Amino acid sequence: MKNLTIPEEEYMLPGHTACLGCGATLAMRYTLKALGKNTIITIPACCWAVIPGVYPSRTLEVPLLYTAFEVTGAAVSGIRQALSAKGIEDVNVVGFAGDGGTADIGIQSLSGAVERGEDIFYIMYDNEAYMNTGIQRSSSTPKGAWTTTTQVGKVRDWKKEKKKNMVEIMAAHGIPYTATASIAFPEDFIKKLEKGKKIKGPKFYHVFSTCPTGWLVSPNKSVEVARLAVDSKVFPLYEVENGIYNITYMPKKEVSVKEYFSLQGRFRHLTEDEINEIQKEVDESWRILIEKEKWSKSLIKV
Amino acid sequence: MIFMMKMLTGNYASAWGAKLARVKVVAAYPITPQTTIVEKIAEFIANGEFEGRYIRVESEHSAMAACIAAENTGVRTFTATSSQGLALMHEMLHWASGARLPIVMSVVNRALGPPWSIWSDQQDTISQRDTGWIQIYTENNQEVLDSIIMAYRIAENENVLLPIMVIEDAFILSHTMEPVEIPEQEKVDMFLPEYDPRYKLDPAVPMGFGSLVMPEGPFMEYKFKGQEAMENAMNIIDEVDMLYKENFGRSYGGTVEEYRLDGAENVLVIMGSVASTAKDVVDKLRNEGKNVGLVRIRSFRPFPYKRLRYILKNRKSVGVFDRSYTFGYGGALFTEVRSTLYGLSTPVKGYIGGLGGRDITTGLLEKIFMDIIRIGNEGIDRDYEWVGLIGDKRW
Numbered sequence: 001m002k003n004l005t006i007p008e009e010e011y012m013l014p015g016h017t018a019c020l021g022c023g024a025t026l027a028m029r030y031t032l033k034a035l036g037k038n039t040i041i042t043i044p045a046c047c048w049a050v051i052p053g054v055y056p057s058r059t060l061e062v063p064l065l066y067t068a069f070e071v072t073g074a075a076v077s078g079i080r081q082a083l084s085a086k087g088i089e090d091v092n093v094v095g096f097a098g099d100g101g102t103a104d105i106g107i108q109s110l111s112g113a114v115e116r117g118e119d120i121f122y123i124m125y126d127n128e129a130y131m132n133t134g135i136q137r138s139s140s141t142p143k144g145a146w147t148t149t150t151q152v153g154k155v156r157d158w159k160k161e162k163k164k165n166m167v168e169i170m171a172a173h174g175i176p177y178t179a180t181a182s183i184a185f186p187e188d189f190i191k192k193l194e195k196g197k198k199i200k201g202p203k204f205y206h207v208f209s210t211c212p213t214g215w216l217v218s219p220n221k222s223v224e225v226a227r228l229a230v231d232s233k234v235f236p237l238y239e240v241e242n243g244i245y246n247i248t249y250m251p252k253k254e255v256s257v258k259e260y261f262s263l264q265g266r267f268r269h270l271t272e273d274e275i276n277e278i279q280k281e282v283d284e285s286w287r288i289l290i291e292k293e294k295w296s297k298s299l300i301k302v
Numbered sequence: 303m304i305f306m307m308k309m310l311t312g313n314y315a316s317a318w319g320a321k322l323a324r325v326k327v328v329a330a331y332p333i334t335p336q337t338t339i340v341e342k343i344a345e346f347i348a349n350g351e352f353e354g355r356y357i358r359v360e361s362e363h364s365a366m367a368a369c370i371a372a373e374n375t376g377v378r379t380f381t382a383t384s385s386q387g388l389a390l391m392h393e394m395l396h397w398a399s400g401a402r403l404p405i406v407m408s409v410v411n412r413a414l415g416p417p418w419s420i421w422s423d424q425q426d427t428i429s430q431r432d433t434g435w436i437q438i439y440t441e442n443n444q445e446v447l448d449s450i451i452m453a454y455r456i457a458e459n460e461n462v463l464l465p466i467m468v469i470e471d472a473f474i475l476s477h478t479m480e481p482v483e484i485p486e487q488e489k490v491d492m493f494l495p496e497y498d499p500r501y502k503l504d505p506a507v508p509m510g511f512g513s514l515v516m517p518e519g520p521f522m523e524y525k526f527k528g529q530e531a532m533e534n535a536m537n538i539i540d541e542v543d544m545l546y547k548e549n550f551g552r553s554y555g556g557t558v559e560e561y562r563l564d565g566a567e568n569v570l571v572i573m574g575s576v577a578s579t580a581k582d583v584v585d586k587l588r589n590e591g592k593n594v595g596l597v598r599i600r601s602f603r604p605f606p607y608k609r610l611r612y613i614l615k616n617r618k619s620v621g622v623f624d625r626s627y628t629f630g631y632g633g634a635l636f637t638e639v640r641s642t643l644y645g646l647s648t649p650v651k652g653y654i655g656g657l658g659g660r661d662i663t664t665g666l667l668e669k670i671f672m673d674i675i676r677i678g679n680e681g682i683d684r685d686y687e688w689v690g691l692i693g694d695k696r697w
Contacts, residue, residue, distance in 0.1 A: 040503045042371065055513040055520070063503040065374050066512035068393055071367035074359060078329060078371030078379075079503060081355045085326040085377050091505055109367065112360030 005187050007033040011061040018051045021219025023209030023226060025051060026183040027125040028096065032062065034193035035121070039092040040079055044106065045069040046098035047132045048125070072097045073109030076120040092121060092197065099126040099140035103164045114173045114202045121196060122204045124166060127211035135214040139164040142234070144278050145266045147214075152269040162281070166206050171240045176201040179239035179248070182208040184226035188237055188248055195239075208235045216265020225263050231255040233286040238293070244300060245293040257282050310482040312475030315443040316382065316408040316468070317342035318482075319450025321352050322490045323406070326377035326497075329357040329368035333387040334420050335472045336410045340382060354380075362387035366394035366405075373403040374511055376502030378454065381405070384472065385412035385426045392430065398465045399434025399528065401512060404457030404497075405465040406450060407435075411574065411625075412472040413658040421659020422472035424574060428602075428626040428634045434528055436466040436535055437602040439573040443480040445554055446470050448546060451485070454494050455542050461534040471575040472659070485550050493549050536604045557606035559598040560613060562588060566595025567618035568674045571610075571639050573599045574625060576662045583667045594671050599635065607642045614642075619649050619678030621670055625656040632686030649677050652686030655697075666690055669697055 011032035018025045024047050032039065042065040043049055049066055052059045067075045072095040080093045095113075097106060102124040110122060129147045130136040137147040142163045146152055150159040170178040177199045181189035189207065196203035208229055210222040217225050229235040230249060234257060237249040257279040261267035270278075310318065316339045320328065330340045346352035359365045362383050369379040383391060388409055398405050409427055413419035427437055438453065440446045446468065453466040470476055501509060515521045540556030547553035559577070562584050563569065572580050577598040587594045597613060599606070614620055620643065624633020631637065636652030643650055653670050656662040666689060677683065689697040 038505050040375075040505060050514055052510065052513065055510075055515045058510045058513065060510070061508055063505060063508045064510040065371060065503055066510070067367065067371065068397055071364060071394070074329070074364035074367035075371040077357050077359070077364075078327065078368035078373075079375050081327050081329075081357050081368070082372035082375035082377040082379075085353075085355050085372075086375075108360060109364045112364055115360075116358065 006030070006190055009033060009036065011037060013059045013061065015053065015057065016051045016059040017053055018047065019213045019219070021210070021212040021217070021222035022047070023183045023211060023222055024048060024125045024127060027123065027207045027209045030183070030186050030189050031094065031096065031123055031193060032060070034190040035092045035094065035197070037062065038090060039094055040065070041094045041096055042067055042072060042075040042079065044072045044097050044101045045132070046101050047127070048096060048098070050132060069101050070105040071109050072101060072106050072122070073111070073113035076122065077113045077116065077118045080118050080120055093119070094121040094123060096123045096125065098131070099124060099128060100130045100138040103140045103166050104138050111173065114170060114175050114204065117201050119200050120202055121193070122202065123207055124205065125207045125209040127209045127214060129211070129214050131211050131214045140166070143281070144270050144274065146269060147266070156269065158269060166204070167240060170204040171243065174243070175204055177239065177241050178204040180206045180208070180235065180237055182226050182230050182235065182237060183210065184223045184230060185237060185249060192239060192248070214266070217263055221263050225260070228255055228260040228263065232257055232260040232282065234260055234282055236286060236289055238289065243296060245289070245296045247289065247293055306484040307481050308484055309479045310443055311338065311477050311479050312443045312446045312470040313338040313410065313477065314342050315447040315482050316450060316470070317346065318484060319447045320380040321346055322485060322487060323378065323380070323451055323454050323494055324491070324496070325354045325380040327355050327357065327369065327372035327379045328381065329359050329365045329372070329379070330381045331359050331362045331365050331383070331387060333362070333384050335412060335476045336382045336384040336387070336408070338477070339408055362390045363394060366391045366398060369405050370394060370398050370401060370403060373405050374401065374503050376499050376504070378497040379405050380407070382408035382410070384410040385414055388426045388430060389414060392433065395430055395433035395435055402463040402528070402531070403465055404454070404463055406453045406457060407465065407467050408450065409467045409469045410472050410476045411469055419658040420472065422474055422625070423657045423659065424626040425657070427467060427469050431603060431634060434464060435603065436464055436532070437469060438466060438600055439469045439602060440475070441575050441577050441598065443475055444482045444552065446475065447482055447484070448550065448552055448554070451490055451494060452542050452546050456535060456538055458497055459538050462531050462538055464528070464531050464535060469574070474575045489549060532604045536601070536606055539601050554600060555598070557601035557604070558609055558613065559600060561596040561598065563595040563597070563613065565593055567593040568671065568678050569595045569597055569614060569617050569620050570671060570674060571597045571599060571620060571622045571635065573602065573635060576623070576625065576656065579662060579664055580667050583664050583671060587668070587671055592671070592675060594675070602635070605638050605642070610639065610642050614648065615646055617648055619674050621651050621653060621674035623653045623655065623670065627654050627657065636686055649682040651677055651682055651684070653689045654686065655689040660690055662690070666697060
C-alpha cells in the first residue's frame with residue numbers, strides 16, 4: 001500500500017510549455033489533484049494561457065475556457081450560473097489567474113463575483129509580476145524587487161511600494177473562505193482546497209508560485225525559495241474562514257528576509273539597511289497576523 | 303387564434319422577447335436608456351415568470367464576459383446595453399463573435415460623449431461594425447420584440463453561430479409606448495427549440511476553448527469561417543423573416559425593407575425608427591408626383607450588398623442618411639452604399655444628421671429628398687454633408 005499525502009490522480013499531463021522550475025505548473029497540478037475531474041476551469045491572459053500548449057495540444061484533462069485578461073470573476077460567474085440553470089450543482093468552477101490578472105486589471109470582476117456570493121474557486125497563482133509579458137511590475141510585486149518596469153539603474157528605481165494584500169481584500173468582502181498557500185506546501189494547499197469543496201460560495205486562494213525566470217532564481221531552487229518565503233514569514237500560510245484567522249503553518253526555524261532574498265537576483269541590489277527595513281516590515285506584519293488570529297478567535301461564540 | 307396585445311415601450315418589448323425566447327442566463331448592467339429592459343426582466347423574475355438567471359454584474363464588460371462564459375457552458379443568454387456601456391464591452395464583443403457564440407443583445411442607440419448626451423444616434427453601434435456581430439436595426443416596438451425572437455433563430459443556426467445586436471432608438475422607441483402583439487409562448491417554443499450546442503464546457507467531454515494558435519494556422523482559417531458565416535447570415539436573415547411571417551404573420555423584409563420603390567427614381571437609404579418619418583415624407587412627395595422611394599437597411603452587418611445593388615442599380619440618384627459620423631469622411635452607411643454601387647453611374651450622396659437626439663423632422667427629410675432629386679438631374683455637388691446644424695440656412 002502506498003502511503004501518499006497528496007492524491008495520486010493527475011489531471012495535468014506532461015508536455016506543457018512552461019519555463020524550467022515554473023511554480024505556476026505546480027499550483028495547477030495540485031489544484032486539479034485536489035478538485036478532481038468534475039471541474040471546469042477558466043484562464044485569462046497570463047502564463048497559464050500559454051502553458052497548456054499550442055492548439056490542438058492541451059495539457060489539462062478538464063474543460064478549459066480561455067478568456068480575456070480582466071474577466072475571470074465574470075467568467076466563473078457565467079459558467080456557474082449556466083450550470084445552475086441546467087440543474088448542475090456538483091461541478092467545481094475554477095478561475096485560475098495570475099497576480100496581474102487578479103490584483104490589478106481583474107480586481108473589479110473578482111470583487112463583483114465575490115460580492116454576489118458566486119459558488120466558485122478563484123486561484124491567484126502569484127508569481128509577483130507580469131511574467132508572461134516579460135517581468136513587469138504588478139501591485140503584487142514585493143517591495144524591493146527589480147522588474148523590467150522598476151529597474152535599479154543609477155537612481156535605484158526598484159519597487160518601493162508594498163505588495164497588495166489580496167487575502168485582506170477578500171476578507172473585507174465577507175468571503176466565506178480565503179487562504180494563502182504555497183507550492184512548497186502541497187499538503188497544506190490541498191487541504192485548503194478540500195475544505196473549500198465543502199463551502200458554498202466564493203473561495204479565494206492566494207498561491208505563492210516561484211518564477212525562476214522573473215526572479216532570477218536557479219530553476220532547481222524553485223521550491224526551496226517558496227519554502228524560505230514561508231519560513232521567513234514573508235509569505236505566511238493562513239486562512240480566513242468567515243472572518244476568523246487561522247495560521248496553518250508555524251515556521252519552525254528562524255529564517256531571515258536576507259536569507260530568503262539571497263537566492264534571488266531580483267533583490268541583489270538592496271543594501272543591508274534596505275533589507276533591514278524590509279525585515280522590520282515583515283516582522284510587524286507577522287506580529288499583526290498573530291494578533292488577528294488571537295483576536296478573531298476570541299470572537300467565536302462557544 | 304389567441305393573441306395578446308399590450309401597450310409596450312421598445313424596452314419592454316425587448317424584455318418580452320427575451321422572456322419568450324426562454325433565455326437561461328441574463329447578465330447586465332444598468333445604463334440609461336437601456337435600464338428599463340433589465341428592470342422588466344427583474345420584475346418577471348420577481349414574479350416567478352422568468353425561468354432564467356440574472357447576474358447583476360458590476361460592469362458591461364463583465365456582462366458580456368459572463369454571457370460568453372455562460373453561452374460556452376451551453377445555455378441561451380441575453381444582455382442589453384447602450385452607448386458608453388457598449389463601448390466598454392468592445393473587447394468582449396470581439397471575443398463573443400470570435401468564439402462563435404450566438405448571444406443576443408438589445409442595444410438602445412444613444413450618443414457617445416463628450417459632451418454628455420443620453421439621446422439617440424447610432425454612433426455607439428456603428429462604432430462596433432467590425433466586431434463580428436450581426437446588427438439588426440428596428441423601426442418600431444413590435445419589430446423589437448419580433449427581432450429578438452428571430453435573432454435567436456438566426457444566431458443559433460449552425461451555418462451562422464454569430465452574436466446579434468437588436469438595435470432600437472433611445473427614447474423614440476425605448477421609452478415610447480405602442481401596441482405590441484405578444485406571440486403565444488407555445489408558438490415561440492416551436493419556432494425556437496431549446497438551445498443545445500454541439501460543443502460546450504462539460505467535464506464528461508473536456509475540451510479547450512480559445513487556445514493559442516500560431517501564425518501558420520489555423521487563426522486565419524478560423525476567421526475566414528467567421529466571414530463565411532456572415533455571408534450565410536445574409537440569406538438566413540431573409541429566410542427567417544419569411545418563416546416568421548408564416549408562423550406569426552409579420553415580416554420586416556429581412557436584411558432590407560423596400561418602401562414604394564415601384565418606379566422610384568430618387569431613393570433615400572436610411573436605418574432605424576426615422577424610417578417611419580421618412581415613409582410619411584415619401585407618401586407626401588409621391589402624392590405631389592415625385593418619384594421617390596425609401597430603402598431601410600435592417601441588417602448593417604452582414605451588409606446586404608448583393609440585394610442592395612439589385613434594388614438600387616437603375617435609380618437616377620441615391621441619398622444615404624447617417625445618424626452617426628466618422629470624422630474625416632462621410633458616414634459609415636454612406637460609404638457602404640457607395641461602394642456597393644461602385645461601377646454604376648448612379649450618383650450617391652451622404653447626409654449626416656440627427657446626432658445626440660437632434661430631431662429629424664419631416665421638413666428636413668423633405669429637403670433631403672429634394673436634394674436627391676436635384677443631384678439626379680444636375681449631378682453630384684459634394685460627396686456628403688452635415689444637415690440640421692444650428693444656423694445653417696440651407697437645411
